[in-house]
Amino acid sequence: MNSICIRSPGRINFIGEHVDYIETYSCPATINLYNDIVILKNEGKSIRIYSDKFGDSKEIPFDSIYNIKEYDFSKFWYGYFVGILRALADFGIKILEGFEVKVISNLPDGAGLSSSASIEVGFLSGLNNLFSLGLDKIDIVKIAKKAENIYMKAPCGIMDQYTITFGKRNSFLFLDYSQLAHKYCEVPEDFNYFIIDTKIKHSIAADGYKNRILEKDKIQNILMQNFNLNIKDAVLISIEDFKFYSEIILKLNDSVLNKRFNHFVSETERTITFYKKFKENGFENAFNLLNQSHISLSNLYEVSLPEIDDLVLNIQKMENVLGCRMIGGGFGGSCLVVTKRNFDYLKLKTFINTFNEKNKCDINLFEINLGDAVHII
Numbered sequence: 024m025n026s027i028c029i030r031s032p033g034r035i036n037f038i039g040e041h042v043d044y045i046e047t048y049s050c051p052a053t054i055n056l057y058n059d060i061v062i063l064k065n066e067g068k069s070i071r072i073y074s075d076k077f078g079d080s081k082e083i084p085f086d087s088i089y090n091i092k093e094y095d096f097s098k099f100w101y102g103y104f105v106g107i108l109r110a111l112a113d114f115g116i117k118i119l120e121g122f123e124v125k126v127i128s129n130l131p132d133g134a135g136l137s138s139s140a141s142i143e144v145g146f147l148s149g150l151n152n153l154f155s156l157g158l159d160k161i162d163i164v165k166i167a168k169k170a171e172n173i174y175m176k177a178p179c180g181i182m183d184q185y186t187i188t189f190g191k192r193n194s195f196l197f198l199d200y201s202q203l204a205h206k207y208c209e210v211p212e213d214f215n216y217f218i219i220d221t222k223i224k225h226s227i228a229a230d231g232y233k234n235r236i237l238e239k240d241k242i243q244n245i246l247m248q249n250f251n252l253n254i255k256d257a258v259l260i261s262i263e264d265f266k267f268y269s270e271i272i273l274k275l276n277d278s279v280l281n282k283r284f285n286h287f288v289s290e291t292e293r294t295i296t297f298y299k300k301f302k303e304n305g306f307e308n309a310f311n312l313l314n315q316s317h318i319s320l321s322n323l324y325e326v327s328l329p330e331i332d333d334l335v336l337n338i339q340k341m342e343n344v345l346g347c348r349m350i351g352g353g354f355g356g357s358c359l360v361v362t363k364r365n366f367d368y369l370k371l372k373t374f375i376n377t378f379n380e381k382n383k384c385d386i387n388l389f390e391i392n393l394g395d396a397v398h399i400i
C-alpha cells in the first residue's frame with residue numbers, strides 16, 4: 024500500500040466539562056465535520072505537508088524531527104505532525120521512509136471542536152495503517168495526547184483524543200476516565216444540534232486553561248495531605264456525603280479553589296445524572312442539565328466570557344430549545360444548542376444576525392450531526 028486517506032472528525036461534549044483531568048466522567052460525541060488526511064509514501068528523507076486550511080505547505084527533514092530536539096515546532100501549524108512523529112519515536116517507533124501529507128478540512132479551527140486532536144489522531148491512525156505499525160486504539164489515544172501535551176505544549180486532558188478514536192454515529196460516549204473505558208449511548212433522532220462558533224479563538228496552550236490545571240494540582244495536594252485522597256475519589260464521596268464535602272471546602276480555605284472544587288463535584292454529578300436520565304428515556308430532562316452546566320462553567324469554573332453568557336442565556340429561553348452551553352476548554356470557542364425537531368431555526372438565525380450587528384462580531388451558526396469516529400475512506 025502506497026497511500027491512505029483518513030477521515031478524522033471533531034467532537035462536541037454534551038456534559039462533563041473540565042473533568043477529564045480529574046478522571047471522572049464526560050458524555051462527548053464525534054460530529055460530521057472533519058479533517059481528511061491523505062498520506063502518500065515517497066522515496067525521500069523528509070515529510071512534506073500541504074494544508075488547505077492554512078493555505079501553506081512545508082517540508083521537514085527527518086533529521087530536524089528526530090535529532091534536533093531544540094527545534095520547537097509548537098508555534099507552527101505543522102507542529103502537530105512533528106509532535107506525532109516525535110511522540111511515536113518516544114513510544115519506540117521511528118518512521119524514516121519519506122511521505123507527503125495533505126489535509127483538507129471543514130472543521131473550524133480554535134472553535135472548541137477539537138480540530139488539533141482531530142489532526143493528530145487522524146494523522147497517527149493513517150501512519151498506523153500505512154506503515155503497519157501495529158498500534159491499538161488506546162496506544163493511538165495516548166500517543167496523540169502526548170504529542171499535544173509535550174510537543175504542542177498544551178496541557179489538555181484525554182477527552183478529545185479518546186472521543187475521536189472511539190466515537191460512534193448517532194451516539195455519545197459515557198466515558199470513564201479512570202478506567203479509560205466507555206459505554207455507547209444511542210441518541211434517538213428527535214433532536215437537532217447547532218454550533219455557534221463565536222470565532223473568539225481559544226487556545227489551550229494559553230494561560231486560562233493552564234491556570235485551571237495549576238489550581239487542580241493545588242487542590243490535589245491539599246486533598247492528599249489532609250485526606251489521603253485523590254481528587255476523583257474526593258469528588259465521588261462528596262456527591263454522596265455533604266458533610267465530607269463541607270470539610271473539604273473548609274480545608275481548601277480559598278474562595279477560588281472552593282469554586283473550582285464545587286464545579287468538579289456538581290459537574291460530575293450532572294454527568295452521572297445525564298447518563299442515567301438517558302438510559303431511562305428522559306432525554307428532554309437530560310438536555311436541560313446543559314443549562315446548569317453552563318452556569319457552573321461561568322460562575323464557578325470561570326471559563327466563559329460575558330458575551331458568551333449573554334448569547335447562551337438568551338438562546339436557553341427560546342421555544343423548543345432543550346439545552347445550550349459553551350463547550351470545550353472555554354475562553355471563546357463554541358456553544359452547543361440542542362433543540363426539539365420542530366425548533367424554529369430561522370428565529371435563531373435572526374437572533375444571531377442581530378447579535379452580530381449589535382455587538383460588531385462575526386458569530387457563525389451551523390447545524391451538525393453525531394458522526395463516525397476516525398476511519399479510513
Ligand code: GLA
Binds near residue numbers: 137
Ligand atoms: C479541551 C481539552 C480537553 C478538556 C476540555 C474541557 O477541549 O482538550 O481535554 O479538558 O477542554 O472539558
